Amino acid sequence: MSPSDVQRPICIIGLGLIGGSVLRDLVARKHPVYGYNHSTSRTRIALKQGFDVTDNLPEVLARAEADGALIVIAVPMNAVGSILDAIAEHAPTCGITDVVSVKSAVREQVQQRNMNDRYVGGHPMAGTALSGWEHSQKGLFSGAAWAITYDYADECDARGERVPKFWEDLFADVVRMTQMVHAEAVPVRVANHDAAVARVSHLPHVLAEVLAIVGDNGGILAQSLAAGSFKDGTRVAGTTPALVRQMCETNAPALVDALDEALHLLQDARDSLAAPQPSIEELADAGYRARTRIDARSGARKESVSPIKISSRPVLRLHPGAPHWVGQLRQSESLGGRIEIF
Amino acid sequence: MSPSDVQRPICIIGLGLIGGSVLRDLVARKHPVYGYNHSTSRTRIALKQGFDVTDNLPEVLARAEADGALIVIAVPMNAVGSILDAIAEHAPTCGITDVVSVKSAVREQVQQRNMNDRYVGGHPMAGTALSGWEHSQKGLFSGAAWAITYDYADECDARGERVPKFWEDLFADVVRMTQMVHAEAVPVRVANHDAAVARVSHLPHVLAEVLAIVGDNGGILAQSLAAGSFKDGTRVAGTTPALVRQMCETNAPALVDALDEALHLLQDARDSLAAPQPSIEELADAGYRARTRIDARSGARKESVSPIKISSRPVLRLHPGAPHWVGQLRQSESLGGRIEIF
Structure with missing residues (x-):
C-alpha cells in the first residue's frame, strides 16, 4: 500500500452499478477488496469472473x-x-461510508443508531440509466465529482472540540x-x-419526465419531427422509475424548493408568451447567461487539447487533523473545490 | 439532371447555418445553385471559396x-x-419554399401577398447552437426530418378542386x-x-433555460456537482437568445398550450412531493412509459448495426397529381411518415 492508497481493506455492501464499479476499479489497482451482493445468481456470476x-x-x-x-x-x-443494523x-x-444520492436521509439513519463518529458520507456524481452488477464497469468515476460529507467534523469544530483521530483517519481513507x-x-x-443535487440532478430528472410526457402527448407526428433538443432533454427519463423515486422522494424538501423556483420561472414565461406582444426575452437572456457562466466554470476541462484531463475544480491539499x-474544508466547499490527501 | 433531382436551378436567399448547408450539399451534388447573403464580408468569403x-x-x-x-x-x-416583397x-x-421554424407566421406573410399558389413551406429539423455561413456544413440534414407543408393542396381538395399543376410541380421539386x-x-x-414543434422543439428550449437558471442559482458548489443529466438538460440553453425568441415568440399560441401541459404536470409533481408521504410515482411512471414508447418508435434507426441508416418513418412513394x-398526404401525416417522389 502506498501512502496515497486507502490504509485498510475495503468491503463493499451492494454490488450494483456503483458498488460493482468501485470493486472493479479497486481490483484493477490490486487493493484488497471484497463485497456482498444480496442476489445469489449475480454473486455466482461475479465469483466465476x-x-x-x-x-x-x-x-x-x-x-x-x-x-x-x-x-x-x-x-x-x-x-x-x-x-x-447488520453492521x-x-x-x-469498522469505519463506514456510503454512495447513496441523498445524504440527509442516510445521516438520519446513522444518527438514530449513534454511528456518527464512524461514518463519512459519500456520493459519486456518476452513473448511467442502467443498473446492476452486469452494467458495472471500470473507469465509471474518472473525472467525476465524489461528494464527501463532513458534518461530524464541522459539529466538533463548532463546539471547539478536536475531531477524534478515528474519524480523521476514516475521512482520509x-x-x-x-x-x-x-x-x-x-x-x-x-x-x-x-x-445542490436537487437543482442539478433531481430537477433535471423531473423536467425530463415532464418533457417526455408532453412530447408523447403530441403523438407519432410530433415524435417524427423530434430532433436533438428533444432527445437530449428526455434522455434521463429512461431511468427506472424506482430509481427516480428513490432519489426524488428522499430529497423531497430540497426538491420542492427547486421545483418552486422552476415553476415560478416557467409560469412567468408562459404569461409573457400569452401576452398581446408575446415575449420570452427575459427567460431566454437569463438562461443563456446562466449557461454561459456554467460553461466558463467548467471551461478548463473541455477546452484542453491535452490527453491529460485538467480539472476545473480548485484543489486543496489537505492533512486531516492539521x-x-x-475551516479549510468549509472554504473548499464554498468554492466547489476538490481535496487531496497527502 | 436525373428524374429524382430538382427540375430547375435553386436560388437560396440567406446563407446562414441552414441556407449555407443546403448550398454546400447541392454544390456537392453538382446541382445548379446560387445564393444571396446580406453580409458583404461573408459573401466575399464564400466567393473566395x-x-x-x-x-x-x-x-x-x-x-x-x-x-x-x-x-x-x-x-x-x-x-x-x-x-x-422583393420576390x-x-x-x-418563381416557386418559393422556406426553412423557417414556425410555419403559420410565414404562411400569414405569404397569404397577405396572395402568393399561396406558388409557395410550399418547409422546415428542416436539424441545426446546431451555432449560426452563420462559417458554421454551415455538408451533411447537416442527413437522416433528419424535413417538414413540408401542403395546406394549399388540402384546401383545393376540400373545395373539390384539382391542385394547379404549377403547385404540384413545385411541391415535387x-x-x-x-x-x-x-x-x-x-x-x-x-x-x-x-x-408538434411547440412540444418537441420549443418546449425543450424553454425547459433548458429554466434548468440552467435554477442550476446557476445553486452557485459554484452546485455546478461542481453537476453531471450528465444537468449537462444534457441545459445544452440548448447555449442557443443565442435572439434565435430562441424568434422560434418561441412566433409560435406563442401553440407553445403556451404545451407550457400549460408541462406546468400542470410539474405542479402536480410538486404537490405530491410536498405531501406528508412524498411521492413522484405518477410522474416517474408516466415519464418512463413515454420515453419507452418514443424509443420504440425510433428503434429501427438506433438498433441497426448496418452502416446504411434505416429510417423508422414509414415511406409513401408519391406521384403529385395522381x-x-x-388524401395520401393526410394519411402519411397522421403516421409521421416520409414521402418520396417517383
Whole structure:
C-alpha cells in the first residue's frame, strides 16, 4: 500500500452499478477488496469472473471486522437501515461510508443508531440509466465529482472540540478511495449537498419526465419531427422509475424548493408568451447567461487539447487533523473545490 | 439532371447555418445553385471559396426569374416579409419554399401577398447552437426530418378542386430538394406542424433555460456537482437568445398550450412531493412509459448495426397529381411518415 492508497481493506455492501464499479476499479489497482451482493445468481456470476464476493452478509461483515476494513454501503436507500443494523451487530468497530444520492436521509439513519463518529458520507456524481452488477464497469468515476460529507467534523469544530483521530483517519481513507477510482473528492455538508443535487440532478430528472410526457402527448407526428433538443432533454427519463423515486422522494424538501423556483420561472414565461406582444426575452437572456457562466466554470476541462484531463475544480491539499483543517474544508466547499490527501 | 433531382436551378436567399448547408450539399451534388447573403464580408468569403453567391438581392432574384429557379427563403422570420416583397417585384413567377421554424407566421406573410399558389413551406429539423455561413456544413440534414407543408393542396381538395399543376410541380421539386440533401420529407399541415414543434422543439428550449437558471442559482458548489443529466438538460440553453425568441415568440399560441401541459404536470409533481408521504410515482411512471414508447418508435434507426441508416418513418412513394394524392398526404401525416417522389 502506498501512502496515497486507502490504509485498510475495503468491503463493499451492494454490488450494483456503483458498488460493482468501485470493486472493479479497486481490483484493477490490486487493493484488497471484497463485497456482498444480496442476489445469489449475480454473486455466482461475479465469483466465476474471479471476484472475491459472497451473498452472506453476516459472514462478509465479520470478515470486515476481523481485518478492520472500510465498509462501503452501496445499496438503495430503503435498504440502508437494515444494513446499518447488520453492521452494528457484525462489524461494530469498522469505519463506514456510503454512495447513496441523498445524504440527509442516510445521516438520519446513522444518527438514530449513534454511528456518527464512524461514518463519512459519500456520493459519486456518476452513473448511467442502467443498473446492476452486469452494467458495472471500470473507469465509471474518472473525472467525476465524489461528494464527501463532513458534518461530524464541522459539529466538533463548532463546539471547539478536536475531531477524534478515528474519524480523521476514516475521512482520509474515504478521500483516498475516491482518488483510487480517479474521482474528485468534493467536501460538502449534508444540507448543502442535498440542496445542490436537487437543482442539478433531481430537477433535471423531473423536467425530463415532464418533457417526455408532453412530447408523447403530441403523438407519432410530433415524435417524427423530434430532433436533438428533444432527445437530449428526455434522455434521463429512461431511468427506472424506482430509481427516480428513490432519489426524488428522499430529497423531497430540497426538491420542492427547486421545483418552486422552476415553476415560478416557467409560469412567468408562459404569461409573457400569452401576452398581446408575446415575449420570452427575459427567460431566454437569463438562461443563456446562466449557461454561459456554467460553461466558463467548467471551461478548463473541455477546452484542453491535452490527453491529460485538467480539472476545473480548485484543489486543496489537505492533512486531516492539521490546524484549521475543518475551516479549510468549509472554504473548499464554498468554492466547489476538490481535496487531496497527502 | 436525373428524374429524382430538382427540375430547375435553386436560388437560396440567406446563407446562414441552414441556407449555407443546403448550398454546400447541392454544390456537392453538382446541382445548379446560387445564393444571396446580406453580409458583404461573408459573401466575399464564400466567393473566395468558389461558391456562386452575391450580396445583391434584386440581381439574384432577377437571375432566378430568368432561369425559372426554385427560391429557398432561409432568412430569420423578421426578414421574411421584406424578402417576399422583393420576390414579388423581381421574381414574380418563381416557386418559393422556406426553412423557417414556425410555419403559420410565414404562411400569414405569404397569404397577405396572395402568393399561396406558388409557395410550399418547409422546415428542416436539424441545426446546431451555432449560426452563420462559417458554421454551415455538408451533411447537416442527413437522416433528419424535413417538414413540408401542403395546406394549399388540402384546401383545393376540400373545395373539390384539382391542385394547379404549377403547385404540384413545385411541391415535387421541394420534396426532391430534401432528398438531394439526404433529409426525409415529412408532409404536415401548418397548424399540426406548429403544435408538434411547440412540444418537441420549443418546449425543450424553454425547459433548458429554466434548468440552467435554477442550476446557476445553486452557485459554484452546485455546478461542481453537476453531471450528465444537468449537462444534457441545459445544452440548448447555449442557443443565442435572439434565435430562441424568434422560434418561441412566433409560435406563442401553440407553445403556451404545451407550457400549460408541462406546468400542470410539474405542479402536480410538486404537490405530491410536498405531501406528508412524498411521492413522484405518477410522474416517474408516466415519464418512463413515454420515453419507452418514443424509443420504440425510433428503434429501427438506433438498433441497426448496418452502416446504411434505416429510417423508422414509414415511406409513401408519391406521384403529385395522381388520384387521391392529397388524401395520401393526410394519411402519411397522421403516421409521421416520409414521402418520396417517383
